[in-house]
Amino acid sequence: xxxxxxxxxxxxxxxxxxxxxxxxxxxxxxxxxxxxxxxxxxxxxxxxxxxxxxxxxxxxxxxxxxxxxxxxxxxxxxxxxxxxxxxxxxxxxxxxxxxxxxxxxxxxxxxxxxxxxxxxxxxxxxxxxxxxxxxxxxxxxxxxxxxxxxxxxxxxxxxxxxxxxxxxxxxxxxxxxxxxxxxxxxxxxxxxxxxxxxxxxxxxxxxxxxxxxxxxxxxxxxxxxxxxxxxxxxxxxxxxxxxxxxxxxxxxxxxxxxxxxxxxxxxxxxxxxxxxxxxxxxxxxxxxxxxxxxxxxxxxxxxxxxxxxxxxxxxxxxxxxxxxxxxxxxxxxxxxxxxxxxxxxxxxxxxxxxx
Ligand SMILES: *Cc1c(COP(=O)(O)O)cnc(C)c1O
Numbered sequence: 001x002x003x004x005x006x007x008x009x010x011x012x013x014x015x016x017x018x019x020x021x022x023x024x025x026x027x028x029x030x031x032x033x034x035x036x037x038x039x040x041x042x043x044x045x046x047x048x049x050x051x052x053x054x055x056x057x058x059x060x061x062x063x064x065x066x067x068x069x070x071x072x073x074x075x076x077x078x079x080x081x082x083x084x085x086x087x088x089x090x091x092x093x094x095x096x097x098x099x100x101x102x103x104x105x106x107x108x109x110x111x112x113x114x115x116x117x118x119x120x121x122x123x124x125x126x127x128x129x130x131x132x133x134x135x136x137x138x139x140x141x142x143x144x145x146x147x148x149x150x151x152x153x154x155x156x157x158x159x160x161x162x163x164x165x166x167x168x169x170x171x172x173x174x175x176x177x178x179x180x181x182x183x184x185x186x187x188x189x190x191x192x193x194x195x196x197x198x199x200x201x202x203x204x205x206x207x208x209x210x211x212x213x214x215x216x217x218x219x220x221x222x223x224x225x226x227x228x229x230x231x232x233x234x235x236x237x238x239x240x241x242x243x244x245x246x247x248x249x250x251x252x253x254x255x256x257x258x259x260x261x262x263x264x265x266x267x268x269x270x271x272x273x274x275x276x277x278x279x280x281x282x283x284x285x286x287x288x289x290x291x292x293x294x295x296x297x298x299x300x301x302x303x304x305x306x307x308x309x310x311x312x313x314x315x316x317x318x319x320x321x322x323x324x325x326x327x328x329x330x331x332x333x334x335x336x337x338x339x340x341x342x343x344x345x346x347x348x349x350x351x352x353x354x355x
Contacts, residue, residue, distance in 0.1 A: 029058045047312055074162045225244060243291075
C-alpha cells in the first residue's frame with residue numbers, strides 16, 4: 001500500500017463483484033484495529049486469547065460503512081439518482097454519507113423515537129431526507145421494499161446483496177492480521193446480515209486456501225428481540241440496544257445456515273447483561289462501543305459461565321460493531337453525575353484526597 005489504505009473495495013477488489021467500470025465511492029473505510037484484550041480475556045478462561053475487532057473507527061463509526069461503500073458504488077455504476085433504506089440508525093448514517101460522497105440523493109426511514117441521537121445527527125448532517133415513521137424497524141423495511149419495487153430508487157438495506165459483499169471484508173481483515181482464522185467469532189445479531197457476511201468471508205478465504213480452518217460463529221441477540229434464538233418472529237422487539245431491536249431478521253435463513261455449518265451458537269443476552277458488558281468494555285478495557293456492540297462481550301461471558309471455554313486453548317474475536325458516541329444519551333445515563341467543585345486548588349486537592 002504505497003499510498004496508504006485505499007478502502008475495502010480497492011484493497012479487496014479481486015474478492016468483490018466489481019470491475020474497472022465500478023466507481024469507488026469510498027471514505028477509506030475498513031482496516032480497523034484488531035485490539036488484543038488486556039483485562040477482560042482472563043474472565044473467559046486461561047487459554048483464551050481475545051481480540052476486539054473495533055468497527056467504531058470506520059468513517060461513520062460503524063461496520064455499516066463496509067457494506068455501504070459497495071452498495072452505493074454499485075448504485076452509482078447503475079446510474080441511480082437516489083438511495084433509500086430503513087434503519088435503526090447506523091445504516092442510515094452510512095447510506096447518507098456514501099450517497100453524499102457520490103452526489104446521489106438519499107432517503108432514510110427510521111422508527112420514530114428509537115434511533116440513538118448520534119445516528120440521527122449523522123443522517124441529518126449528511127443531508128439525507130430523514131423520515132421518522134410511527135412504527136418499528138420492521139415496518140420501515142416493509143415500506144422501503146414496497147417503494148423500491150415500484151419507483152426508481154436503489155434499495156441499500158442489507159437485502160441489497162452488495163452490502164454483504166462489502167461486509168465480508170471484515171473477516172478477511174481478521175485473517176490477514178492473525179495469519180489464520182480464530183476458533184470463535186462472536187458478534188451481535190440484529191437483521192443477521194453481518195454474521196452472514198463474516199461467514200461468507202471466512203468460507204471464501206478457506207476455499208481459496210488462504211486459511212486452513214474455519215471459526216465457529218457465535219451470535220448474540222437481545223433477550224427482548226431474539227427471534228432466531230426462539231425460532232419465531234418477535235412481534236414487539238424491545239431492547240436498549242436499538243441497533244439490534246429487530247423482530248424479523250432479513251437474513252434469518254442465511255444466518256441459521258452459518259450457525260449450523262460453522263458449528264456455532266446463538267444465544268440471548270438481557271439488557272442488564274448488555275449494559276454491564278458495555279460498561280466493562282469502556283471502563284476496564286478502554287474501548288467505548290455502543291450498547292448493541294457490547295452484546296458480543298455479554299454473550300461470551302454467558303458462555304464462559306457455563307464452562308464453554310474451560311480447558312480450551314483458543315483465539316476468540318469479538319466484533320464491536322459501532323462507536324459509543326453513537327448513543328451519547330446512554331453513555332450519560334449509565335455514568336454517575338460529574339462531581340462539582342469550586343474553582344479553587346485547595347478544594348479540588350481535598351476532594352481528591354491528596355491534601
Ligand atoms: C447493524 C448493527 C448491528 C446488527 O447487525 P446485523 O447485520 O443487522 O445483524 C449490530 N450493531 C450495530 C452497532 C449495528 O449498527
